[in-house]
Amino acid sequence: MSIVTRLASPPEYRKLASWFKEAGKAEPTLADMVLLAEEAESLCGALRVVMARGLIRIDSVIARDDEVLAMLLQQSARWVGREKCWVLASNAALPVYLAAGFVQQEIAEDTLRQEAEVKGMHVLAREAESQADATEEIAQAASGGSALAAD
Numbered sequence: 001m002s003i004v005t006r007l008a009s010p011p012e013y014r015k016l017a018s019w020f021k022e023a024g025k026a027e028p029t030l031a032d033m034v035l036l037a038e039e040a041e042s043l044c045g046a047l048r049v050v051m052a053r054g055l056i057r058i059d060s061v062i063a064r065d066d067e068v069l070a071m072l073l074q075q076s077a078r079w080v081g082r083e084k085c086w087v088l089a090s091n092a093a094l095p096v097y098l099a100a101g102f103v104q105q106e107i108a109e110d111t112l113r114q115e116a117e118v119k120g121m122h123v124l125a126r127e128a129e130s131q132a133d134a135t136e137e138i139a140q141a142a143s144g145g146s147a148l149a150a151d
Contacts, residue, residue: 003044003068005075008034016046025060035079037068047072049080053111056080058087066096073100082128086112088121102126 008016010030017027028034028048037045045068048060058076063069073096076085086108089097098104102124108116116123 003037003039003071005035005037005071007079008036008046019043019046020048020060020062023062025062028060033079035072035076037063037072044068045072047076049076049085053109055109055112056083056085058085066093069093069096070100073097073102077101077126077129080128084125084127086123086125088112088116088119089124090121094122094124097124100126 008028013028013030013032013034016034016036020027026048031051033049035047035049036043045063046061047058047063050057050059052059058073058080061069061072063072077100086105087097087102089102103126105123105125108123108125112123115121
């Protein structure tokens with residue numbers, strides 16, 4: 001079976017809330033975008049993107065393994081649009097984020113630095129991809145839970 005990624009539609013957020021909560025992650029709100037990974041119509045991963053303090057940030061990542069995490073990160077490059085994207089990564093997940101194009105940041109907003117220090121994580125960012133979908137296309141896909149076109 002192959003893994004399919006797609007944007008969650010806002011009506012799905014209520015169902016996803018318990019899944020995020022059980023994983024100890026922040027639940028999605030209507031202000032967020034959630035990218036799902038499914039295999040045989042069963043969830044195997046999710047990645048929540050938030051806008052916080054003027055930054056696009058990946059938050060509340062759930063993945064059954066590094067393969068699913070890598071796929072979600074790869075797809076998120078197009079999904080976040082033409083914006084720089086920030087994330088906090090654990091030591092264990094750091095190689096997957098680095099392979100997906102994220103770079104450790106020595107300079108970051110103070111709140112990110114403080115959160116990283118408290119949680120023992122690394123601050124990373126990925127520059128916007130030139131081939132990323134336009135923000136309008138992403139918003140349209142998110143409203144209907146459609147898949148973005150593959151490269």
